[in-house]
Amino acid sequence: MSALLAVEGLDVRHGLLQAVRQVSFEVADGETLALVGANGAGKTTLLRAIAGAHTPSGGRVHFDGRDITRLSAHQRVKLGIALVPEGRRLFPNLTVEENLRVAGGAGRSGAWTVDTVLDAFPLLGPLRRKQAVSLSGGEQQATAIGRALMTNPRLLLLDEVSLGLAPVVVEGVYRSLASLIEGGATVILVEQDLGRAMSVANRVACMLEGRIVLEGNPGELTREQVTEAYFGLRRKEASA
Amino acid sequence: MTWVSAIVHGILLGGFYALLATGLALMFGVMRIINLAHGSLALIGAYMAFLFVEHAHISPYLALAPILPVALVAGYALQRTMLERSLRAGQLVPLLTTFGLLIVIANLLQYFFSPDVHSLDEGRIGAAAWNVSSALAIPWFDVLTLGIAVFLLGGLQLVLQHTQLGRELRATAEDPDTAELVGVNARAVYARATAIAVATAALAGVFYGMRTSFDPNAGAAELLYAFEAVVIGGIGSLWGTLWGGIVLGVAQLVGAQINTEYFALSGHVVFLAVLVVRVAIQGGRLTLVPRRAT
Numbered sequence: 001m002s003a004l005l006a007v008e009g010l011d012v013r014h015g016l017l018q019a020v021r022q023v024s025f026e027v028a029d030g031e032t033l034a035l036v037g038a039n040g041a042g043k044t045t046l047l048r049a050i051a052g053a054h055t056p057s058g059g060r061v062h063f064d065g066r067d068i069t070r071l072s073a074h075q076r077v078k079l080g081i082a083l084v085p086e087g088r089r090l091f092p093n094l095t096v097e098e099n100l101r102v103a104g105g106a107g108r109s110g111a112w113t114v115d116t117v118l119d120a121f122p123l124l125g126p127l128r129r130k131q132a133v134s135l136s137g138g139e140q141q142a143t144a145i146g147r148a149l150m151t152n153p154r155l156l157l158l159d160e161v162s163l164g165l166a167p168v169v170v171e172g173v174y175r176s177l178a179s180l181i182e183g184g185a186t187v188i189l190v191e192q193d194l195g196r197a198m199s200v201a202n203r204v205a206c207m208l209e210g211r212i213v214l215e216g217n218p219g220e221l222t223r224e225q226v227t228e229a230y231f232g233l234r235r236k237e238a239s240a
Numbered sequence: 241m242t243w244v245s246a247i248v249h250g251i252l253l254g255g256f257y258a259l260l261a262t263g264l265a266l267m268f269g270v271m272r273i274i275n276l277a278h279g280s281l282a283l284i285g286a287y288m289a290f291l292f293v294e295h296a297h298i299s300p301y302l303a304l305a306p307i308l309p310v311a312l313v314a315g316y317a318l319q320r321t322m323l324e325r326s327l328r329a330g331q332l333v334p335l336l337t338t339f340g341l342l343i344v345i346a347n348l349l350q351y352f353f354s355p356d357v358h359s360l361d362e363g364r365i366g367a368a369a370w371n372v373s374s375a376l377a378i379p380w381f382d383v384l385t386l387g388i389a390v391f392l393l394g395g396l397q398l399v400l401q402h403t404q405l406g407r408e409l410r411a412t413a414e415d416p417d418t419a420e421l422v423g424v425n426a427r428a429v430y431a432r433a434t435a436i437a438v439a440t441a442a443l444a445g446v447f448y449g450m451r452t453s454f455d456p457n458a459g460a461a462e463l464l465y466a467f468e469a470v471v472i473g474g475i476g477s478l479w480g481t482l483w484g485g486i487v488l489g490v491a492q493l494v495g496a497q498i499n500t501e502y503f504a505l506s507g508h509v510v511f512l513a514v515l516v517v518r519v520a521i522q523g524g525r526l527t528l529v530p531r532r533a534t
Contacts (some may be wrong), residue, residue, distance in 0.1 A: 103423060107422065
């Protein structure tokens with residue numbers, strides 16, 4: 001399998017704070033990578049840098065063999081990268097259908113259209129003329145995922161899709177994700193819930209203080225290993 | 241009957257204010273730029289029409305055919321070269337940039353056209369009026385101006401609601417970063433909004449030149465009325481701009497009916513009253529604009 005996405009030595013800063021430090025990894029076509037780690041570990045910043053929302057201060061991002069480090073976010077969407085941002089970030093005064101159509105008209109053409117998205121998320125059907133601001137959290141999340149799909153991405157970046165949702169709603173969101181992943185989508189997923197992340201992903205990468213400190217297949221990694229990396233326990237013992 | 245006449249003429253005058261305010265409302269609605277040079281850009285439209293009338297001997301209406309495309313291109317270029325850079329530096333810088341532009345335009349117009357007043361001939365329609373009664377005559381030119389304002393605002397509203405450009409404009413207005421993430425080129429969308437705004441300014445300017453004589457400094461005064469129309473109507477709403485213009489026009493002419501000196505004053509008083517009422521309704525927080533939801 002060839003790498004669809006290759007990140008090399010990526011550094012991203014927010015002013016004086018260096019959120020991502022020398023991160024390198026690859027994602028193959030059809031693979032699902034789960035990024036885990038504590039709050040502030042740099043997961044969201046890393047995803048946003050891949051999507052083009054943050055300009056890195058160092059390193060390179062290659063997509064499908066092409067260097068996209070200097071491309072803006074909308075150019076990357078046209079190449080096939082879509083981000084479902086943390087907090088969903090729908091256009092509040094646009095209807096569900098308009099939220100989908102904005103992305104549909106601006107992104108790539110392909111199998112995903114308003115009709116196929118509404119088929120994949122049946123709960124949105126009756127809501128298509130409602131303003132996004134009036135939706136519940138789960139409905140907003142489904143719209144946000146649908147909106148990203150409307151650009152017909154080759155790589156889907158999902159940032160904390162279960163955050164702030166009731167457990168039963170999270171089940172629904174993950175059921176839709178599982179069918180997407182079975183359909184061959186390439187996904188990078190940021191998730192706080194370790195068990196859930198490890199259940200859908202082919203590979204798990206754990207971030208700590210801006211670095212990837214552990215990477216492996218969910219089957220080969222033990223929960224203890226991931227927990228240690230997650231909280232940086234070994235480092236603390238070493239420095240104590 | 242004179243009161244009826246004041247109200248009818250106020251409504252028609254409001255149509256002109258709405259025409260002038262359309263581009264201002266659009267730029268503020270999409271980019272949060274208060275374009276202080278909007279009136280001056282309108283004035284350039286009037287002077288361009290003057291040049292066509294003088295040298296090509298065509299009517300100002302016909303001059304719109306070459307002026308509007310030029311204004312579209314100029315607006316696009318204005319956004320890409322000046323406003324885009326100043327937007328990156330925060331909210332205050334675009335205001336200062338357009339203020340600078342206002343002064344530069346006034347001085348350039350003075351340099352090329354002298355400080356003397358110019359005017360445009362509005363053609364046969366200018367003298368024609370529908371005489372409803374001895375005290376009430378409705379000038380066709382004013383009806384035409386109001387009609388164009390309604391047509392323009394209605395057309396823009398349709399574009400905003402039903403086209404991909406309109407959806408991209410609204411999405412970018414609400415959240416430019418997220419718009420980029422779904423594939424919208426936010427800077428190109430901004431440039432298109434400014435292009436449309438400058439073209440509507442030029443259109444309004446040609447009509448302004450036919451209504452009244454103009455000089456290089458007329459831009460700032462007209463801008464004030466357009467700005468008041470936008471604020472009264474509720475910033476960001478296109479139909480609101482039409483109502484705002486009409487409220488302002490009626491207030492001015494009803495005020496002038498009481499005493500001719502009250503023309504401008506009564507408009508300003510209504511503008512202030514609307515602001516005060518809004519502040520009271522919103523519990524002391526002056527939020528004219530529905531802010532981006534986070």
